[in-house]
Amino acid sequence: MAVNSTKVIWITGASSGIGKALAEEYALKKCCLILSARKRETLEEVAEYCRKLGSEAFVLPFDLYLLKNADEIVSRALDFKGHIDILVNNGGISQRSKVMDTSLEVSARIMDINFFAQIALGRNLLKSFIQNGGGRFVVISSLSGKFGFPMRSTYAASKHALHGYFETLALENYEHNVKVTMVCPGRIKTDISLNAITGDGASFGKMDEGMEKGMPAKVCAKKIIRAVEKDRREVYIGRKEVLMVYFKKFLPSLFFNIARKVDPSK
Numbered sequence: 001m002a003v004n005s006t007k008v009i010w011i012t013g014a015s016s017g018i019g020k021a022l023a024e025e026y027a028l029k030k031c032c033l034i035l036s037a038r039k040r041e042t043l044e045e046v047a048e049y050c051r052k053l054g055s056e057a058f059v060l061p062f063d064l065y066l067l068k069n070a071d072e073i074v075s076r077a078l079d080f081k082g083h084i085d086i087l088v089n090n091g092g093i094s095q096r097s098k099v100m101d102t103s104l105e106v107s108a109r110i111m112d113i114n115f116f117a118q119i120a121l122g123r124n125l126l127k128s129f130i131q132n133g134g135g136r137f138v139v140i141s142s143l144s145g146k147f148g149f150p151m152r153s154t155y156a157a158s159k160h161a162l163h164g165y166f167e168t169l170a171l172e173n174y175e176h177n178v179k180v181t182m183v184c185p186g187r188i189k190t191d192i193s194l195n196a197i198t199g200d201g202a203s204f205g206k207m208d209e210g211m212e213k214g215m216p217a218k219v220c221a222k223k224i225i226r227a228v229e230k231d232r233r234e235v236y237i238g239r240k241e242v243l244m245v246y247f248k249k250f251l252p253s254l255f256f257n258i259a260r261k262v263d264p265s266k
């Protein structure tokens, strides 16, 4: 499915990193954009840039944490153009703490933002997708959605949960032309580690060495758009770290021995 100007694309987490890069790439394709995150002013700047590139852009700020009014937010998003073609479930936070050091409250917060808010938006939008003859969820998971990784216990759990939920949604709604693309990035150079939370909920506030050397967000965004155009159900984006998906699947002992020794900041 090639994307053109008739497409309405809603991107959460559009104020930074992968979401912002996706907004800019879709703007070049003259799509109509709905941009969400918490920071209204930053979203306005992204929207202004997208308009300069020739797209229409509507800013819809909200907090994914403890999201109670997903139905109202979805209906405000639908009001922009009357329909939505693609929801990119991208907004999220990461974790930098071991299991023993992570409080249940912090785990619940990560699950709320990375999982419950995503399914709340998805479930509310599904009805409109069905009424309009179809639609697509682009779910930004992670390589940590395919295997566990030190210092990412609940983050990995939240991303694994997205796979179970959205794969089921795709199976149940195949006849309605509702599609799902699960995106599993590896190390992409964004502020994700700076914005990650530690075991007591404090901000981690440091750029991981591995992230610093990661794939540029713009390259990642182009690969995501390509995967959508090729109607891919699942895509892994990154450099050599992507090999770990295949080690986990075909050489699980090798995977375990590498992953347990990895320095999670590199």
Ligand SMILES: NC(=O)c1ccc[n+]([C@@H]2O[C@H](COP(=O)([O-])OP(=O)(O)OC[C@H]3O[C@@H](n4cnc5c(N)ncnc54)[C@H](OP(=O)(O)O)[C@@H]3O)[C@@H](O)[C@H]2O)c1
Binding pocket: 012, 013, 014, 015, 016, 017, 018, 019, 036, 037, 038, 039, 042, 062, 063, 064, 065, 089, 090, 091, 092, 093, 094, 113, 140, 141, 142, 143, 184, 185, 186, 187, 188, 189, 190, 191, 192, 193, 195, 211, 214
């Ligand atoms: N970078 C990587 O290496 C990598 C790897 C695998 C997966 N991912 C995934 O990619 C997605 C985007 O991350 P990124 O790397 O682009 O990180 P980022 O630069 O930190 O961007 C995160 C985005 O999510 C939004 N966000 C965070 N908490 C939110 C909340 N409570 N309510 C609403 N919006 C919220 C942020 O906007 P506000 O602060 O304005 O709310 C921001 O726009 C995430 O789902 C992440 O798990 C990233």
